[in-house]
Amino acid sequence: xxxxxxxxxxMRDFSRGDLEVLFERAREMERYARSGLxxxxxxxMAVAFFEPSTRTRLSFETAMKRLGGEVVGFSSxxxxxxxxxxxxxxxxxxxxxxxxxIVVRHRLEGAARLxxxxxxxxxxxxxxxxxxxxxxxxxxxxxxxxxxxxIDGLKIGIMGDLKYARTVNSLLExxxxxxxxxxxxxxxxxxPRQETLDYVQSRGLRLRAYTRLEEALGELDVLYVVRIQKxxxxxxxxxxxxxxxxxxxxxxxxxxxxDLIVLHPLPRVDExxxxxxxxxxxxxxxxxxxxxxxxxxxxSLVLS
Ligand code: NCD
Numbered sequence: 001x002x003x004x005x006x007x008x009x010x011m012r013d014f015s016r017g018d019l020e021v022l023f024e025r026a027r028e029m030e031r032y033a034r035s036g037l038x039x040x041x042x043x044x045m046a047v048a049f050f051e052p053s054t055r056t057r058l059s060f061e062t063a064m065k066r067l068g069g070e071v072v073g074f075s076s077x078x079x080x081x082x083x084x085x086x087x088x089x090x091x092x093x094x095x096x097x098x099x100x101x102i103v104v105r106h107r108l109e110g111a112a113r114l115x116x117x118x119x120x121x122x123x124x125x126x127x128x129x130x131x132x133x134x135x136x137x138x139x140x141x142x143x144x145x146x147x148x149x150x151i152d153g154l155k156i157g158i159m160g161d162l163k164y165a166r167t168v169n170s171l172l173e174x175x176x177x178x179x180x181x182x183x184x185x186x187x188x189x190x191x192p193r194q195e196t197l198d199y200v201q202s203r204g205l206r207l208r209a210y211t212r213l214e215e216a217l218g219e220l221d222v223l224y225v226v227r228i229q230k231x232x233x234x235x236x237x238x239x240x241x242x243x244x245x246x247x248x249x250x251x252x253x254x255x256x257x258x259d260l261i262v263l264h265p266l267p268r269v270d271e272x273x274x275x276x277x278x279x280x281x282x283x284x285x286x287x288x289x290x291x292x293x294x295x296x297x298x299x300s301l302v303l304s
Pocket of ligand 1 (some may be wrong): 055056127136166167225227266267
């Protein structure tokens, strides 16, 4: 299916072929991530961020500007008519009248799907609730493909809050398009939701669950770490129970394969120690930097 005019709401809407097209384009865009490429002149991207963000919003904005386009929007509902009681639907309707593509981030699951139903322009989900963050998953998969030269055949560990982290949910959905083995490493209580497990397993993804990193580490080609999503816990006592329950340090990576890469969507809090930055395994800052060419590729495919 062509990328043109498409909404990007969930990883489930994309095929392996779609991702391969995106990766090839992102690889080309790496050359223009600084110098720019004037292909979206006169086009406008609206960013509607109802939840905090650093990398996702700034890499989208940088990508649009490097392609010669313009950016309008807001990075928090504060200062917009939402404070006067304007509904989400009306806000999206207005942005749709102004812009050629709308990038939305929201605290509530389903917000991006709703926006896509309302807007004529393509809507890109920049994270809604604890379920979907498709462009981060595309970036994560691109980083693996770029750094390892392939995705098939790899053993990939995913460690941390696998229940509330939307990046993990979208990444698992994306990985189910490839022939990989997954080690889920988390406290029992933070395993992915059953619906996600059922979905990815029905697509042939091979999963094993561990509670301790040491049990899985030696086999891994990639280790993806996520922060405990404190703001998504319904019960603060639940958070207290798991807070600090895992932490990756340079020391804990002894026993890893030489060419293991460590990824993290960032921001990190205390689950990924700064001592890892100096190891050959750290790939998360390169991962964040790939956000610009990857999003240049995505915008150029959707808008051209
Ligand atoms: C993530 C998010 O917002 O879901 N950040 C990001 O987009 N890179 C991860 C997180 O907040 O932990």
